[in-house]
Amino acid sequence: MIKLNVNGVEHSLDIEPDMPLLWALREETALRGTKFGCGIGMCGACTVHIDGDPIRSCSYPVSAAVGKEINTIESIGTADAPHAVQRAWIEHQVPQCGYCQSGMQMAAVALLNTNPQPSDEDIDNAMTNLCRCGTYDRIRAAIKTAAKELV
Amino acid sequence: MGITRRIFMITGAAVGGGLLLGVGGVSAHLLTHNRVGVQQDAHESDDSTHINMWLRITPDNKIIVINPHTDMGQGSSTGLMQIVADELDADWSQMLVEQAPADTAYSNGKVFEGFVREMMTPPEWASTLLENGFYRMGDLMKMQMTGGSSAVRFTGWDSMRHAAAATRQMLIAAAAEKLNVAANTLTTEAGNVLHADSGRSLPYGELAAAAAVLDSPKDIQLKSREQYRYVGKPVARVDVPSKVLANEDYGIDAAVPDMQYAAIATSGVFGAQVKSIDNLDEVKAARGVSDVLIVPDGVAVVADNPWRAEKAVRTVKFTREPHDNDTLSTESLVNRQRQALSEDLTSGMTAGAPDDIQTTVNAEYLVPYLAHASLEPMNATVWQQDGKLHVIGGVQNPLLARARAAKEAGLDLDDVVFQARQMGGGFGRRVAFSMSDDEPLNWLIQAVRIAVDTGKPVKTTWSRETDTRSDVYRPMVMAQFEGALADDGKPSLWRSRSYGKEMNIKAVAPPYKIPNLAVSYADLPHPVPTGFWRSVEHSQHGYFVESFIDELAISAGVDPLQYRLNLLDENSPAAQVLLKVAEMSGWRSGADNQGRAMGVALVHSFGSTVAQVVEASLTPSGPKAHRVWCAVDCGVPVNPQAIEAQVQGSVHYALSAALYGKCDLKDGGVVQSNFHDYRIVSMRDAPRVEVELLPLGSPVGGVGEIGVPPLAPALCNALTVLDGKRRRVLPLV
Known part of the structure; x- marks a missing residue:
């Protein structure tokens, strides 16, 4: 059995140690806010936090997540209490199709947790996720708005 | 109760005019069935009133707009709600939107009509017939399409706007009867009919049932642009909050009881089928695997987890039927196209163009196949339940998807229940129909086969690799140009030849005044499956035309932006957007001291006109676009902030194609497989994009695709300034 701590909840799962975390999250714990895009860690739609660090869960075996705190988009904010990043995302009307945006927000939250006032260069370096709709202009603006709010 | 009843109308006498209304300026489309009646039957269980094809009003005064298009985040739902709210004098807090069900009662013939009317103007007497015909065609073709940037400009502006305005007049008429006052003493505001003299007011919700059976007005009173409160304002899109909070269910998030998961290995050669699976026992022995089966174009493995299915399908060894496409390669296809251009061509547009004009600028361009x-x-x-086949999917054409699923399963349309879900991007991939014989719903066909053949509820998900290699691709196109200059430097002749059936010759011809013009094409198919790709033929021909005009400008020694202006009517939208983009960008010819240069391009598409300036440089890792300015004439900008987003997104979509996008063919299949070799621009690559919308009073144009075509030529034109090299083949990296 693989024991995973997801959003503060312990799960004991009968899965292979090399199953990518993404598929354990989506299909074994039914947390489907984390998306599948490429399976090779390129697009970042599957970004979650492991002990606060953003990782690409499609290429991260569950065995490596044992004993660590896993956080998904579902733990970041709610309709009643959205995260500052989510408020900024709505204010700037960031999503188009929206499919990449849970991963984008997880990357942005991790960036702001370690670097509360990121420069454009910092944003370029941290936000390596892909958005096929091309919402980059607004993602950049929303990160800056969220950064101001988090001061 | 499901939507099952079909009433075909012979005359309009059987029901009130209001029930028939729903189309612009015409109160009846007699040859179609009674759509509103069918719609009302389906909603018997709720107490809302179907006022017309697109609107329901509830007793508690909510106005429900029924969107017959799918909103993929382009903002059509919000835009349609804005139009209806304004014409109906409704308050935004009353407005709701619903996705139309996948039913012929909601097919969208208006889209066809819009496209045809763009190419020709029918005489007045034929208009009603045509409109009826297009709806009937929509029914028969099971067309419920989102494509061609048509939702707001055709369905919204031509149809829903009139329907909402007529509804307001019918609500007033109903109130007049109820209050026993003259209609002209009544006004409307925030979802109420007001009688100022007596201070009485009636909410629409209390009038809807009575209004729905009234005759629709002969003279529909549309609001003037000055009266709009929502149209033209930056309204927050209704789909954004749930997407930000990850509360949105996409097709891939579907979950049904006992669901199994299928993964697909493609045959590897377009059109070739799998003959046998050679290691069945080995594949079946893997953990969680329940079924291994041959499906159209490949092999499927069904397992209890998508990763187990994918892992197992990658171990499948199979034998393929031989196929004509076995030796297909990019090289063979390029040669085929070049050969075709040297043979007899179809003439698309000719004006003058005698053979004896000496051409001085000649060029051959080539763009590759592209995946979406x-x-x-x-x-x-897909699953079977209670004698029906149930399908959940994200498509740009739910009705056609339902019809194709029914055909594949050998069922009637009524025996298939289709739930359209949110799409993680469409861009034409999910539009479901094709102008060729190719099957754009190839994944859906596989999913239906798997569920029917195994008898299990199965979610079929393509890997990124299968997705990249099983697309219906933007066609590869070769184009050849010949130009001659007059003494004043202006083009005296423009001759072009290009490969592919050209449905829209306007997209292939230059938008400039040129005395001698000859546009021809090789009307031949592609052995590679092709489909609609964001901006369709404009994505290739915008690049060709706007690159070649730059070649002529350079040959004439004239600034490329001024050269274009010299070939346009001064007051045309094209000239206006060029002047605006010059102002926005601070247009300059020549490189600046940071090694950056500007290029310009102008493309008219989907009823809108866009000029772009790209500022670019050449870096050790390749060309870089730093900034992009876009001047847009899309007529009435219904939701400016959503339009800005569409144009910005289109720029990045087009930049991915210009810099990196190509699907090479080798041994009958596509070489590229995933984002490492089919690259997409990231934040670091993404230029800053500024968009301005010009109030030129033009008719409403599309917005979802118009930002794509000018990007590649504007970028290449900028790079030519830097090193003098003309880039006639994409991608650049």
Whole structure:
């Protein structure tokens, strides 16, 4: 059995140690806010936090997540209490199709947790996720708005 | 109760005019069935009133707009709600939107009509007949399409706007009867009919049932642009909050009881089928695997987890039927196209163009096949229950998807229940129909086969690799140009030849005044499956035309922006957007001291006109676009902030194609497989994009695709300034 701590909840799962975390999250714990895009860690739609660090869960075996705190988009904010990043995302009307945006927000939250006032260069370096709709202009603006709010 | 009743109308006498209304300026489309009656039957269980094809009003005064298009985040739902709210004098807090069900009662013939009217103007007497005909065609073709940037400009502006305005007049008429006052003493405001003299007011919700059976007005009173409160304002899109909070269910998020998961290995050669699976026992022995089966174009493995299915399908060894496409390669296809251009061509547009004009500028251009690469790979969930086949999927054409699923399963349309879900990107990939014989719903066909053949509820999800290699691609196109200059430097002749059936010759011809013009094409198919790709033929021909005009400008020694202006009517939208983009960008010819240069391009598409300036440089890792300015004439900008987003997104979509996008063919299949070799621009690559919308009073144009075509030529034109090299083949990196 693989024991995973997801959003503060312990799960004991009968899965292979090399199953990518993404598929354990989506299909074994039914947390489907984390998306599948490429399976090779390129697009970042599957970004979650492991002990606060953003990782690409499609290429991260569950065995490596044992004993660590896993956080998904579902733990970041709610309709009643959205995260500052989510408020900024709505204010700037960031999503188009929206499919990449849970991963984008997880990357942005991790960036702001370690670097509360990121420069454009910092944003370029941290936000390596892909958005096929091309919402980059607004993602950049929303990160800056969220950064101001988090001061 | 499901939507099952079909009433075909012979005359309009059987029901009130209001029930028939729903189309612009015409109170009846007699040859179609009674759509509103069918719609009302389906809603018997709720107490809302179907006022017309697109609107329901509830007793508690909510106005429900029924969107017959799918909103993929382009903002059509919000835009349609804005139009209806304004014409109906409704308050935004009353407005709701619903996705139309996948039913012929909601087919969208208006889209066809819009496209045809763009190419020709029918005489007045034929208009009603045509409109009826298009709806009937929509029914028969099971057309419920989102494509061609048509939702707001055709369905919204031509149809829903009139329907909402007529509804307001019918609500007033109903109130007049109820209050026993003259209609002209009544006004409307925030979802109420007001009688100022007596201070009485009636909410629409209390009038809807009575209004719905009234005759629709002969003279529909549309609001003037000055009266709009929502149209033209930056309204927050209704789909954004749930997407930000990850509360949105995409097709891939479907979950049904006992669901199994299928993964697909493609045959590897377009059109070739799998003959046998050679290691069946080995594949079946893997953990969780329940079924291994041959499906159209490949092999499927069904397992209890998508990763187990994918892992197992990658171990499948199979034998393929031989196929004519076995030796297909990019090289063979390029040669085929070049050969075709040297043979007899179809003439698309000719004016003068005698053979004896000496041409001085000659060029051959080539753009490759492109995959759509929506971030959500194609998937569908299919199961059988209570004698029906149930399908969940994200498509740009739910009705046609339902019809194709029915055909594949050998069922009637009524025996298939289709739930359209949110799409993780469409860009034309999910539009479901094709102008060729190719099957754009190939993933859905596989998913239906798997569920029917195994008898299990199965979600079929393509890997990124399968998605990239099983697309219906933007066609590869070769184009050849010949130009001659008059003494004043202006083009005296423009001759072009290009490969492919050209449905829209306007997209292939230059938008400039040129005395001698000859546009021809090789009307031949592609052995590679092709489909609609964001901006369709404009994506290739915008690049060709706007690159070649730059070649002529350079040959004439004239600034490329001024050269274009010299060939346009001064007051045309094209000239206006060029002047605006010059102002926005601070247009300059020549490189600046940071090694950056500007290029310009102008493309008219989907009823809108866009000029772009790209500022670019050449870096050790390749060309870089730093900034992009876009001047847009899309007529009435219904939701400016959503339009800005569409144009910005289109720029990045087009930049991915210009810099990196290509699908090479080798041994009958596509070489590229995933984002490492089919690259997409990231934040670091993404230029800053500024968009301005010009109030030129033009008719309403599309917005979802118009930002794509000018990007590649503007970028290449900028790079030519830097090193003098003309880039006639894409991609650049």
